[in-house]
Amino acid sequence: xxxxxxxxxxxxxxxxxxxxxxxxxxxxxxxxxxxxxxxxxxxxxxxxxxxxxxxxxxxxxxxxxxxxxxxxxxxxxxxxxxxxxxxxxxxxxxxxxxxxxxxxxxxxxxxxxxxxxxxxxxxxxxxxxxxxxxxxxxxxxxxxxxxxxxxxxxxxxxxxxxxxxxxxxxxxxxxxxxxxxxxxxxxxxxxxxxxxxxxxxxxxxxxxxxxxxxxxxxxxxxxxxxxxxxxxxxxxxxxxxxxxxxxxxxxxxxxxxxxxxxxxxxxxxxxxxxxxxxxxxxxxxxxxxxxxxxxxxxxxxxxxxxxxxxxxxxxxxxxxxxxxxxxxxxxxxxxxxxxxxxxxxxxxxxxxxxxxxxxxxxxxxxxxxxxxxxxxxxxxxxxxxxxxxxxxxxxxxxxxxxxxxxxxxxxxxxxxxxxxxxxxxxxxxxxxxxxxxxxxxxx
Numbered sequence: 001x002x003x004x005x006x007x008x009x010x011x012x013x014x015x016x017x018x019x020x021x022x023x024x025x026x027x028x029x030x031x032x033x034x035x036x037x038x039x040x041x042x043x044x045x046x047x048x049x050x051x052x053x054x055x056x057x058x059x060x061x062x063x064x065x066x067x068x069x070x071x072x073x074x075x076x077x078x079x080x081x082x083x084x085x086x087x088x089x090x091x092x093x094x095x096x097x098x099x100x101x102x103x104x105x106x107x108x109x110x111x112x113x114x115x116x117x118x119x120x121x122x123x124x125x126x127x128x129x130x131x132x133x134x135x136x137x138x139x140x141x142x143x144x145x146x147x148x149x150x151x152x153x154x155x156x157x158x159x160x161x162x163x164x165x166x167x168x169x170x171x172x173x174x175x176x177x178x179x180x181x182x183x184x185x186x187x188x189x190x191x192x193x194x195x196x197x198x199x200x201x202x203x204x205x206x207x208x209x210x211x212x213x214x215x216x217x218x219x220x221x222x223x224x225x226x227x228x229x230x231x232x233x234x235x236x237x238x239x240x241x242x243x244x245x246x247x248x249x250x251x252x253x254x255x256x257x258x259x260x261x262x263x264x265x266x267x268x269x270x271x272x273x274x275x276x277x278x279x280x281x282x283x284x285x286x287x288x289x290x291x292x293x294x295x296x297x298x299x300x301x302x303x304x305x306x307x308x309x310x311x312x313x314x315x316x317x318x319x320x321x322x323x324x325x326x327x328x329x330x331x332x333x334x335x336x337x338x339x340x341x342x343x344x345x346x347x348x349x350x351x352x353x354x355x356x357x358x359x360x361x362x363x364x365x366x367x368x369x370x371x372x373x374x375x376x377x378x379x380x381x382x383x384x385x386x387x388x389x390x391x392x393x394x395x396x397x398x399x400x401x402x403x404x405x406x407x408x409x410x411x412x413x414x415x416x417x418x419x420x421x422x423x424x425x426x427x428x429x430x431x432x433x434x435x436x437x438x439x440x441x442x443x
Contacts (some may be wrong), residue, residue, distance in 0.1 A: 024074060025081040026128055028057070028067055032082065049086070053079040090136050091125045092181075102183050103225070108176025109133045115225070118370020130170070133177045137167045140179070156268070158251040159184075184253060191234050199227070200374040201406035203434035204394050207377065210428050211360055212238040214418045215293075215317035221330035222364035227372035228321040229253050229297070231364050235319060236295065243317075246289060248282045249297030262289065279303040280341075283310070296320035302341030304334060311357040327361040327378040331388055334358075348386040355380055355388045359415055369401035379413040394435065408435040 032053070044052065056062055057075045070078065084093040095101050095114050103115035109127035113120055127133040141148040141155050148155045148167050155167040162184030169177045191205035200208075211218065212235050220235075222228045236256050239245065246262045247254050254263075264286065269276040279296070280303035286294055287310060294310050296303075298321045311318045324330035331354060338350045363376040375396045381389040393413060397405040410432055419425050 021074065021077040021081060024068070024070065024078050025085065026132075028078060029082065029085060032056075032065075050079050050083050053082050089139060090132070091127055092136060092179075095123065095125065096181075104179070104181040104183070106133065106177070106179040108173070108178070111175070118366060118372065130176045133179075134169060137169060137177050137179055140165055141167060158265075162252060164251045164253075188237075188255065188257070189230060189234050190237055194231075194234055198404040199372060201394070201435050203408065203431040204374060204377060204406055206431045206434075207393070207428060208235060208362070209238045210419055210422075210424050210431075211415075212236075212317065213240065213424070214415065214422050216359035216415055216418065217311040217316060217357055218319045219330060219334075219358050219361045220319065220321040220364065221324040221327060221361055222321070223323060223325065223366065226364045226366045228364055230372070231362060231374070232295070232297075232319060232321060239293065239317070243292035244290060245293050245295060246286050246291040247295045247297065248279060248286060250279065251297075254295065254297060256295075262291075280306060283307060286310075287315075291315060293317040293319070298322060299334075299337065301337055304337040305341045308334075308338070308353055308357040312353070324363075327363050327376055327390060327392075330361050330363075331358075331380075331390070351386065351388050352383055355383050360413075361390075367401045371401060371404075373404060374406075379415070381414050395438070406435050407438045408432055410437050 054075055057067060057070060057079060063069075081090075084090050089096065092104065092106075095104050098114075098116075100116045101114045102118075103120075105113040105115075105120075106125070107113070109130050109132065112123050112125040114123050115121075127136070137148055140159070141157070144157050144159060144165075146155050146157055148169055150169075153169045153172045155165070157165055159165055159181075164182040164184070166180040167177065191200070191208055192202070194200055195202045195205040218235065220228045220231050233255050236245075236254065236258075239256075239258060241258050242260070243258070244260050244262070245256060245258055246264065247256065248264045248266075250266050252263055252265050264282050266279055266282060267275060267277040279299070279301070283294070283296070283303050283306035287306070291310075292315070294307070294315050295318065296307055299307055300322065307318070307320055322330060322333055324333050334354050335347065335350055338345075338353065339347070342350060358380050361376075361378045361380070362374060363378070364372060365375045366372045373396060374394075376392055377394040379391045379393055381391050383389065391411055391413065392409055393411065394406055394408050397403070397407050399405070408431075412432075416425060416428075419428050
């Protein structure tokens with residue numbers, strides 16, 4: 001019937017044993033707070049606290065405090081949950097300890113998903129109710145000096161380990177508090193290792209290594225979770241040591257290995273309505289810090305003007321990422337962002353600025369199978385009339401997710417003279433011959 005509102009999804013039934021342990025933990029926790037010295041408990045490490053709580057749960061002191069009698073198995077489970085509540089983030093702790101989990105997505109007290117190896121799957125994380133989930137969300141925000149409440153119902157911040165967290169609470173989140181955590185994984189990966197994992201071909205890895213060392217300005221484009229930061233980290237490993245590098249990010253995720261790196265991070269507006277430092281301000285200041293290369297975590301607004309100016313006026317070899325579905329869309333997004341911050345400058349002039357600043361666009365994508373790979377490497381050739389001309393150098397052959405064939409166009413890029421300047425033109429020409437040609441595939 002028109003106008004009828006869909007029913008809310010049914011509450012997922014928790015495992016009876018998990019529900020019973022959660023009920024016991026909720027009953028015991030306030031009794032524990034009253035009976036034990038909170039300061040001393042805070043100083044005890046997790047494993048030692050687990051043993052102490054297990055013994056306390058069966059002690060006369062616990063009986064006197066009103067703790068119900070439990071089996072040894074229940075005491076073990078309740079002790080673990082109590083440690084998670086006291087030392088960590090309660091029900092989130094098990095997935096936070098799983099090294100294979102890259103994203104944790106909580107959609108209210110009854111719905112939780114994680115991403116493992118690129119695949120999204122539902123998991124059983126038991127929150128007693130919305131109040132329990134909100135308490136966990138407030139603990140997360142409080143640990144980083146932020147608050148989340150009715151007056152400030154959204155938080156986007158970086159945790160102490162580098163993970164990115166986003167929190168939205170009711171009434172904005174209709175089905176209960178929503179928590180999204182993008183895990184920060186200290187994983188060093190090179191272009192060769194990416195080739196071994198079929199994220200690109202060995203020929204493409206060689207070409208990208210040469211492109212970085214020839215100081216090309218590179219844009220890494222892709223969707224959320226496609227592997228843009230992973231690609232930036234791999235590219236940055238090819239930068240010769242001895243250059244002064246400055247990174248600018250909203251949340252520090254880049255893992256540069258060079259010795260001379262200055263890391264800058266934006267700051268959001270404070271509770272008093274002051275203190276904000278945005279990407280554009282950091283970029284303007286960075287130009288006064290004598291960088292050899294500037295590496296921007298992601299451009300998404302008017303700061304793109306300063307970034308392109310830096311690329312085109314004395315800081316070759318700079319890099320950035322942005323969200324786009326393909327290289328042509330990436331250039332269109334650059335145009336739109338430039339128009340936001342460039343006033344009345346004609347569109348052809350903005351396009352000439354893009355064509356004169358960006359040398360190479362690397363498109364990364366997460367396939368339906370969860371596999372992340374490079375789908376295109378596209379050179380910016382220049383302008384023809386009022387249009388930016390591009391030339392796709394490599395692409396992943398369209399087809400099944402399990403078939404990772406990377407085809408080369410065989411055409412020489414417009415920046416060959418810069419490759420010749422570092423004496424690696426023969427290697428680049430060899431790379432063009434290593435992969436199958438597009439025209440051969442068409443035949």
